[in-house]
Amino acid sequence: MALNPVLGKLVSKRVVLASASPRRQEILTNVGLRFEVVPSWFKETLEKSSFAAPYEYAVETAKQKALEVANRMHVKHLRTPDIVIGADTIVSVDEQILEKPVDKQDAYRMLSRLSGKEHSVFTGVAIIHCSSKGNQLETEITDFYEETKVKFSDLSEELLWEYIHSGEPMDKAGGYGIQALGGMLVEYVHGDFLNVVGFPLNHFCKKLAELYYPPPKHTVQHIKHDSIPSVDTFENLSDGESESSNFTEHKGANKLDSSRMCPSRPVYNCENSSSVRTGFTVPLENQNGASESAAKLPSKILDLMDGFKASKALFVASKLKMFDYLKTKGPLKAVDVANEVGTSVCGTERLLDACVALGLLEKTSQGYSNTDSANTYLTSDGEYSLHGYIIHSNDHLWPLFTNLESAVREGSRQNHRAFGRKAEDLFKDYYHSQEVKQRFMAAMHSIAHLTARDVATAFDLSQFKSTCDLGGCTGALAHELIQIYPNMKVTVFDLPEVIANISYFQPSEQCAAPVTFVSGDFFKDNLPEADLYILSRVLHDWPDEKIHVLLSKISAVCKPGSALLVAEIVLDEQKTHPARAVLQSLSMTEGKQRSGSEYKQLLEKYGFTDVQIKITGTLLDAVLCFKKNLSP
Numbered sequence: 001m002a003l004n005p006v007l008g009k010l011v012s013k014r015v016v017l018a019s020a021s022p023r024r025q026e027i028l029t030n031v032g033l034r035f036e037v038v039p040s041w042f043k044e045t046l047e048k049s050s051f052a053a054p055y056e057y058a059v060e061t062a063k064q065k066a067l068e069v070a071n072r073m074h075v076k077h078l079r080t081p082d083i084v085i086g087a088d089t090i091v092s093v094d095e096q097i098l099e100k101p102v103d104k105q106d107a108y109r110m111l112s113r114l115s116g117k118e119h120s121v122f123t124g125v126a127i128i129h130c131s132s133k134g135n136q137l138e139t140e141i142t143d144f145y146e147e148t149k150v151k152f153s154d155l156s157e158e159l160l161w162e163y164i165h166s167g168e169p170m171d172k173a174g175g176y177g178i179q180a181l182g183g184m185l186v187e188y189v190h191g192d193f194l195n196v197v198g199f200p201l202n203h204f205c206k207k208l209a210e211l212y213y214p215p216p217k218h219t220v221q222h223i224k225h226d227s228i229p230s231v232d233t234f235e236n237l238s239d240g241e242s243e244s245s246n247f248t249e250h251k252g253a254n255k256l257d258s259s260r261m262c263p264s265r266p267v268y269n270c271e272n273s274s275s276v277r278t279g280f281t282v283p284l285e286n287q288n289g290a291s292e293s294a295a296k297l298p299s300k301i302l303d304l305m306d307g308f309k310a311s312k313a314l315f316v317a318s319k320l321k322m323f324d325y326l327k328t329k330g331p332l333k334a335v336d337v338a339n340e341v342g343t344s345v346c347g348t349e350r351l352l353d354a355c356v357a358l359g360l361l362e363k364t365s366q367g368y369s370n371t372d373s374a375n376t377y378l379t380s381d382g383e384y385s386l387h388g389y390i391i392h393s394n395d396h397l398w399p400l401f402t403n404l405e406s407a408v409r410e411g412s413r414q415n416h417r418a419f420g421r422k423a424e425d426l427f428k429d430y431y432h433s434q435e436v437k438q439r440f441m442a443a444m445h446s447i448a449h450l451t452a453r454d455v456a457t458a459f460d461l462s463q464f465k466s467t468c469d470l471g472g473c474t475g476a477l478a479h480e481l482i483q484i485y486p487n488m489k490v491t492v493f494d495l496p497e498v499i500a501n502i503s504y505f506q507p508s509e510q511c512a513a514p515v516t517f518v519s520g521d522f523f524k525d526n527l528p529e530a531d532l533y534i535l536s537r538v539l540h541d542w543p544d545e546k547i548h549v550l551l552s553k554i555s556a557v558c559k560p561g562s563a564l565l566v567a568e569i570v571l572d573e574q575k576t577h578p579a580r581a582v583l584q585s586l587s588m589t590e591g592k593q594r595s596g597s598e599y600k601q602l603l604e605k606y607g608f609t610d611v612q613i614k615i616t617g618t619l620l621d622a623v624l625c626f627k628k629n630l631s632p
């Protein structure tokens, strides 16, 4: 995800960088922008003398580079991108434009002109919004330039040639690369460093912000390039439900939907920039300047207000297996998805658009397709599929959380309200209903598989020859342990009903040393022998009495020197973070989440010592402790 909310606006768009420059690719990749690279075939041969100023040449070249790619993609590949970005960097000294040197002599000429002097580096950038109407390519061009002043030291002949022989100058404007060896030649830089390297990122973000969130009409002539607006709040208002006229402008503005635009006219004129738009201007709603008095929006609160809608959209799209269909058959139009799934076309279209807005899907003229993370996490057969847990969240947690108010009032689980039966009866369902059992196991498997590597590598466990994962369910963690510690023998101990259903979840490739599954109840039955016991996502679910039984048993069976690894989310000492754990507590199980010192205290009470806590920063943290020599 792009850190900058403005760049986030491009997440669902097909963005093409019309440049072969590895620097430009790196600058944009580093800020999380997803784009294709299609180098431009436009030859940089515009007549320099026909431009009044050097930057005009750079801007025009950037524009031509981007237009060539947009046209080629439209005509040859029948794939119209949404946005094409072109750029051109030149060096200007003594009214002369220097581009890339053609050979070493040329590099020498350029560098000796720059020696001991200040020069300007201009990068022209063109952002082209493309659309296809009746097979015609329509473009809306926005361009700008950025200037950076650079001063070189006096360069000796020897240094100059040594630098030229390094090969660095050859693919760079002015014959130097400030980001590498060329940095040694530079006395000072005034302005945007990245502009010298080939892409003025800051100005680009400001330009996007203007494009996607134009200012109210009366300020149109006075835009200052001194801040990149934080606009994530506006995004949150575009749910079609806000009636407030204060927000109307932003609502329309972030769509960039040409069907809602009024006839062509320039939008705003800023220093260093221009917007030439064919068939593209201000959204109609923008013209009343309504947001003048809009207060600073509380983005976090607005996010929270909308959070449940976003969760439910994800749940429903997952439940309807839309991500599965799109993985195998996408891109698909809404009508095709609706036919596959058996849903209404209009409802499906709204849900798919919502998924695009949430960054789960991409939408192009060919239809909807999965993002990479939807393929990995949201399809039911994805490598780290969370599908099982999402369905569990929808079918089980959602109804419970719908009754949160009663849960807080009464301080207890709300199974009776959510499902019309008590928690104990539901537990019986677990034993009797294959569907409920499978759903629960799929949910546990989802999370265990996703977190297995972090848990398995939180500590070096190579000293342990045998490990028993208590309540290890489908063996996701066990399989990971064997991958990482090939000499380790791993046993999964879980209820007979669980062990009876594990086959579906086993990895297709057979491990050299397979996991052993043993059925039993860890509160009642003898535990298998092991050097290392694991309790992953177990302790937070049980009340103190049950934990007492379990830890006493483990402590009794542990030989001195053997260990217990607990994987849980470890709360901070204030017990308010991470939010994930605190929110999980709201489901009001009889168990609880604990802080690091609480885990330490608990484990020491049962004869474990040398308690080490590893906050992984991911979904699960790890606590490792060793059985001390004397029994507790």
Ligand SMILES: Cc1cn([C@H]2C[C@H](O)[C@@H](COP(=O)(O)OP(=O)(O)OP(=O)(O)O)O2)c(=O)[nH]c1=O
Residues within 6 Å of the ligand: 018, 019, 020, 021, 022, 023, 024, 039, 040, 044, 065, 087, 088, 089, 090, 091, 100, 121, 171, 172, 173, 174, 176, 177, 178, 179, 182, 196, 197, 198
């Ligand atoms: C001055 C300077 C330029 N450059 C680079 C940036 C640009 O890649 C290059 C100028 O050439 P450009 O013609 O702007 O770009 P390019 O040929 O690399 O790629 P394309 O035309 O496909 O977009 O010089 C540096 O990397 N460091 C520097 O210090």
